[in-house]
Amino acid sequence: MAGQLNIGWGKRSLAPDFPVPIPGQFYMRVSLGTYTPVLASALVLENGEDQVIFVSCDMVSVDPDVLLKVQALLAAEVPALQGNKLIINATHTHAGPGSRDVGDYPRNVEMKEGEELRIFLARQIADAVKEAWEKRAPGSIAYGYGFATTGHSRRVIYMDDIGLRLGLRPGIAIDGHGKMYGNTNDEMFASYEAGTDPFINLFYTFDKDEKLTGAVVNVPCPSQTGENAWVLHASFWHNVREKLAAKYGEIGVVGQAAAAGDLSPRQLHYRAAELRRYQLKYPEKIAEYMANPMIFPGYENLSPEDKKSACENSCIEYMRAEDIANRIVSAFDEVLEWASQEKFTAPELKHEVRVVDLQRRMFPREMMEEEKKNHENFMKDEMMLEGDKWEQLRHNSMLNSRRSRCGGVVKRYELQEEQPVIPSDIHVVKIGNIAFATNRFELYMDYMHRIQARSPFEQTFIVQLVTGPNGSGSYLATVRGEENKGYSASPYCNQVSPQGGQQLVEETLKVLKEIR
Amino acid sequence: MKKCAATVIMLFAALFLLPSCASTQECKKSAAGTLKVGWGRRSIAMKGAVPITGQFFMRVAQGEYTPVEASALVLEDSKDAVIFVSCDVVSVNPKVLIAAKELLKKELPAVPVEKIIINATHTHAGPSTGDNVITYPNKVDIVPGEKVQKFIARQIADAVKEAWQSRTSGAVSYGYGFATTGHSRRAIYLKDMGKKIKAGTGIAVNGHCVMYGNTATSDFASYEAGTDTFINLLYTFDAQGKLSGAVINVPCPAQTSETAWAYNASFWHNVREKLAARYGRKIGVIAQSAAAGDLAPRQLHYKNAEKRRYMLKYRELMESYVKNPMARPAVNGIVDKNVPLDSNEVIELMRAEDIANRIVAAFDEVLSWAGKEKFDSPVLKHQVKTLRLPKNDFPKAIVLDEQRKHAASMKERFKTSGDPIAMLIHNSRLNSRRRRMAAITTRYEQTRKEPYILTDVHAVRIGNIAFATNRFELFLDYQHRIQGRSPFEQTFIVQLTVDPRGTGSYLATERGERNKGYSATPYSNQVSFKGGQVLVNETVKMLYALNDRKPALRKNPAVITVPKVKGVPAAADWAKAPRLKDLCSITTNLLQQAPTTLRLLHDGKFLYVKANCGTAAKGEKILAPPVSMVQRDGSLWQYDSIEFFIGRNKDSYQFIFAPGNKLTDLSHSAADKVSGVTWNGRKVRVTSSFTADGWEGILAIPLDELAFTGKSKAGEYKFNFGRNAFSQKASGMTNRETGAYLPLDGAFKNIANCGTLKLAR
Known part of the structure; x- marks a missing residue:
């Protein structure tokens, strides 16, 4: 019999009162303000024998250095908490x-970044x-x-090699039969690569009076609407x-993306129908947004007409x-209604943390040579040293990205003989009849289905983009992904191979079976 | 309406x-x-x-x-x-x-x-x-x-x-x-499961796919199409x-x-x-x-x-x-x-x-x-068309194999006594299996005589939406292909619609046929995946016809002589310039709805390209790049813009210009490699302005900055151009259609497919 579960919630803002870099595109943005709160939300589950601390962060990725810093702070300030269980x-x-270093290129925009920002975060x-x-207290879960x-699937597959039609996009992607966010209004459009997954996994917490205190909400979708914003949201x-x-008062929410490397919130067909849906369904929200839109550099100098026109796209995204x-x-309410009939006060809690070696994505020498040439060419392209500061930031950060992505392939080629595997951290957590299994990647959905289908647990929450001391981020494509190419499935994006992906599946399942 | x-x-x-x-x-x-x-x-x-x-x-x-x-x-x-x-x-x-x-x-x-x-x-x-x-x-x-x-x-x-x-x-x-x-019922495995999981003769042949296959196995890879x-x-x-x-x-x-x-x-x-x-x-x-x-x-x-x-x-x-x-x-x-x-x-x-x-x-x-x-009072139009879809033509070896299996099944006995229900179950199942095996031979022979299946498709327009029917158990990808290309806001695909000649049968995709499994074998598929694509293309054509699209395009002149002027062209010069128009939609091969006229002049130093771009219908508003898009070489193709390609041999330069004096200029070298993709012409200039029904722009290309590999005739270039016609309809819907002056066969910048520009002396 496991011990009584203690549950605690906490949260903090991750929005500092100074401009910070906003990564996620090939060019760098800098925050011009905070549009919605961006949070770190923490949930502690502990029963005296083991513990798990879930923290979701409204960030594109969390640098391992941030994790190490958090662990160090907690080791000093909360000795009973096990840092490796974060x-x-x-x-x-x-x-x-953005928690990573922005990089060294000429810019004239004020921001705090790198170490300074990581300390804050x-x-x-x-x-x-x-x-x-500190707030943890006896409670129950459902x-x-x-x-x-x-x-929705963001990998559009064509009957022909669309890379031949589009031409090369060095430093960005190598297209093939697949193209991320490709146009579906194309007579060679064949399919979405892997479709989508409409499942939502929910884990609720209650206090001793059986009042809802929060939930872990796990959906196979990265929260990347409004992905070009110059404000934090x-x-x-x-x-x-x-x-x-x-509905429920100030409750805690840990927001998790399940495996969704090949998914995004965007519909790629039915765009006109989507627009109409929003126009008819949310007229008040649209008016509200347009009265107070997300701003961007130069916004204040626009005419009212241009302001409206420039904010339409971000409005759709919103x-x-x-x-x-x-x-x-809706799903939260629906599931809560029946799931809360069965509350568990002392579920078995087991938390395993492992480092697994995953086979690196290898590529041939010719590809490296090609990227070396690309890199050299980008090195010949000049950084902007003067002119409009925003244009300079965009141009230079973009060039820097392309340089480092081409250079990254060269570096990884050099490592592939010497270090054919990439150590990667995984957490596997048992809470009664369900489990959580984490990975550091933008993991293609198929891997999730492989784990969930074979897991000995009733439900298995896959959590992607979990930071470990060994790293965070990078797409992990499947064999069909690698064959189809396109952004997210080219050597620019993949550190680990599909074989490594299957190793992740097998290693995760091994632990799931051990702790069952 | x-x-x-x-x-x-x-x-x-x-x-x-x-x-x-x-x-x-x-x-x-x-x-x-x-x-x-x-x-x-x-x-x-x-x-x-x-x-x-x-x-x-x-x-x-x-x-x-x-x-x-x-x-x-x-x-x-x-x-x-x-x-x-x-x-x-x-x-x-x-x-x-x-x-x-x-x-x-x-x-x-x-x-x-x-x-x-x-x-x-x-x-x-x-x-x-x-x-x-x-x-x-x-x-x-x-x-x-x-x-x-x-x-x-x-x-x-x-x-x-x-x-x-x-x-x-x-x-x-x-x-x-x-x-x-x-939910997807086609489970895909990392290896061929045909030998491991036998589906039964007359029922299916498994491959990398097994319908309703067990997913709790180490061989499970994915669902086929989600x-x-x-x-x-x-x-x-x-x-x-x-x-x-x-x-x-x-x-x-x-x-x-x-x-x-x-x-x-x-x-x-x-x-x-x-x-x-x-x-x-x-x-x-x-x-x-x-x-x-x-x-x-x-x-x-x-x-x-x-x-x-x-x-x-x-x-x-x-x-x-x-x-x-x-x-x-x-x-x-x-x-x-x-x-x-x-x-x-x-x-x-x-x-x-x-x-x-x-x-x-x-x-x-x-x-x-x-x-x-x-x-x-929505527009109501209902068209019925009989399509000819290529049958699933399988090799003779399959027929021979099925004949052997059929002969074996003929040795299996019907029950002639015992519980009537148990008898019915046993005998009807054996009968089904035999019929499915025998049908392979019949269909093979029929296909030799008549390689097409005739089937009726209904396409119905009700205002801004449409319905498109088919008689099949149609694989999902086909629906996405039709919906992805349909000119209607919503397109309801209706499967298993009976027509006077037949009903039913699975229509698998190419990946389905490759992966095999029940629903994607000759037992189940009367029409091939190629037939599936014919169904898609013909349905899309019917939908466009219901949407009042203009007829298909004639061939545009491919050899253009560009008049010479002295210095920057004046209005009178432009009046004499040849007018290139009637672009072809690259997705439908119909006339692009939004009108575009391009005129060309040169003064020996610059090639001047003047574009006049209208909207598909009155009351629409050009979707122009936001003023905030400040950088050169931005994503202009996502907004209303002209793409102009000029090249020689296999080299080409690509210019995209858009309202707001926006410019993207890139070059694509002979080996189709990266070297010049970030090329920025030093003297390239763009001016543009909005007009009553759209916008107009002039691009000036400095001829002395264009460098090509190999030899070619002086004063001659290959060219093509296209229009990304993006506008908002009065209803608020976005209208997006890309058209090309010379219809494309492969890459837009594939200069070998392009026309010729001759600069007059």
């Missing part, structure tokens, strides 16, 4: 503070965890699954939190977030 | 311009539009020992667990009509369609019978409409197929008559939402604006309880009951399955979680069911009424309940906003 996931909003995350730890359409997780707060949030919240 | 929007808020002029209805008064007036709407329905639960098909063995109806129906909806204006009929059957035999039409012709000649679209919901527990001639030993008294066909044709005709006669002025609304209904959670909805209203019914279109065959021995309409019954409880018993429902040959209501993983979900959510329903389960036949004199609470039989019923709850939730959600915009 599971920090990025929701993958493309409008959160680590402090906030540590404080959220501390709060959760779980279930439902359906909510959140992500949490994408649909903000809308979800607001709606749940309105409505998409609203729409997704409505579906998540 | 007249529309009547109950609640509208004018927001702003461009993207979010909402459809308007000036006043409530106008709404009332427009209620008497041209559209007439009528509903009818009849039970098709024929009494007696009616065969139920859908499995390899035959079942015989043991009564009615839920009603099974034919529902009819008539939409008609003075010019055209469509009559939708959905039937709770696995498929509708062409004889039923023909007989129903004959009855109507005789009894109500005004009904345009060629406009009838009958689809099967694909419940596996409806009365069989097949011939069902029993050629094997049988002791069960079975109603002959002919009698059942006659009965169902009568019921369908009566439902249509009722709908036709009750039609009155009304309106429609439409929208889409999300409801998880079908699922589709879209639900398309068309609501109808009476003259008073009261909801009278809906067409509900989901990519899922209604095949829960697919081994039942009592009539069962699957989840459509639950949907109808729930809607009746909310909106009144008179609400009509046309239940359509969108393309779902590779989908089914079954989850193939999370089965324990699913069971728990139902146990917690529907406990009372489950308990009440096991007390009074569906009727089943006695085997050896015993009717097994013991149904455990967690048995598959109960789970299947709860699955229907769960799916129905999601459909109804989406129904309500979409109605809440779509109901604001009612159309009482």
